[in-house]
Every structure is written in structure tokens, then in C-alpha cells.
Amino acid sequence: MKTISIIAFSLMIGLANAQTPNKMKMNAGIITEKLQETKEFYTSILGFGVSFENEFYLLMHTPDESAEISFLLPNHPSQKPVFQTSFNGKGVYLTIEVDNVDKVYEQIKNKGVAIEVEIRDEPWGDRHFAVIDPNGIGIDIVTYTIPEN
Structure with a gap:
């Protein structure tokens, strides 16, 4: 009976660990x-x-x-x-995914922020534009779309 209890406990621990990945x-x-x-x-x-x-x-x-x-x-x-x-202001970029890139583009443009990459569609499925933060970091603001075939 002791062996069965140990096996059952071990299975419960294993299942609990399998269902809770490391966060x-x-x-x-x-x-x-x-x-x-x-x-x-x-x-x-x-x-x-x-x-x-x-x-x-x-x-x-x-x-x-x-x-x-x-x-x-x-x-x-x-x-x-x-x-x-x-x-040093080079070699880093951030991507911010948004629901409506066109709306965010207009909001940022209306605030007078320089647009580094104008809004555009890419064949791999991005609709995006880019700005640069005060540290020289490129920020790609994107809404993912269905890629062209």
C-alpha cells in the first residue's frame, strides 16, 4: 500500500509540473x-x-x-x-504590436513626431511604420495582416 501511495503521489506531482510550465x-x-x-x-x-x-x-x-x-x-x-x-544608439529596435496601425500612425504624426519609415504593407504580412525614440532606438509599430501569396 505504501508503494502505491508513493507512485500515486509521484504521478500527481508529475502532472502538476507538466501543467504548470516555468513562467x-x-x-x-x-x-x-x-x-x-x-x-x-x-x-x-x-x-x-x-x-x-x-x-x-x-x-x-x-x-x-x-x-x-x-x-x-x-x-x-x-x-x-x-x-x-x-x-550607443545603434543596433537595437523595438516592435510594438497594435490593433489599428493606421489610427496610431495618424495619432503619432499629428503629435509632430518624425516618421522614420512611412506606413506601408510588407509581403510577409506586416502593416507598419517606424519612429525613433530619444535614445536612437527604432520603434516599429505594426499590425500583422495575412501575408501575400
Whole structure:
């Protein structure tokens, strides 16, 4: 009976673990001197909210709070060397998926933001446009559509 109980318990644990995968959430971080300019851009242009902020760190979330991005001042004494060097403005882009890219395009254009890539359809199914944030990061704003055949 003891053996059957151990087997049953082991099966229950195995099933519970199989149904509960390891949860993982990612937050990209950018090291920049431009915390205030970044906060202004992401809140007023993209509608992001502030999750947390102090004198050297800014954590922001998308309007629906489904994703976050953080910004950190360089060379802050509380941080280890790996988190101190400023982003050089090249080699990073963000993609923001929206329900209606045409509406977002008009809203951003009406706010006087320079459009880096005009709105367009791609054969692989993107309808998108791009802007650049105060740190030089390209932001691709997209609605996915059915790809052309």
C-alpha cells in the first residue's frame, strides 16, 4: 500500500509540473543619460505608464500593462560595471504590436513626431511604420495582416 501511495503521489506531482510550465517574463533595459526625455516620449507619444521610477531608474509599461521596458542612468554607483555603459544608439529596435496601425500612425504624426519609415504593407504580412525614440532606438509599430501569396 505504501508503494502505491508513493507512485500515486509521484504521478500527481508529475502532472502538476507538466501543467504548470516555468513562467518567464522579459524586460528589456536601455542604459541612457536621457531618462526624462525618454519618459516624456514613451508617456506622451506612445501612451506608456510608469511602473516605477527613482533618480536613476525608470520602469515603464505598455498601455495594457502586458509588457515593460526599463531605462537606467549610466555609471550609477549602485550598479555593477555590466550595467554602467551607455547605449550607443545603434543596433537595437523595438516592435510594438497594435490593433489599428493606421489610427496610431495618424495619432503619432499629428503629435509632430518624425516618421522614420512611412506606413506601408510588407509581403510577409506586416502593416507598419517606424519612429525613433530619444535614445536612437527604432520603434516599429505594426499590425500583422495575412501575408501575400
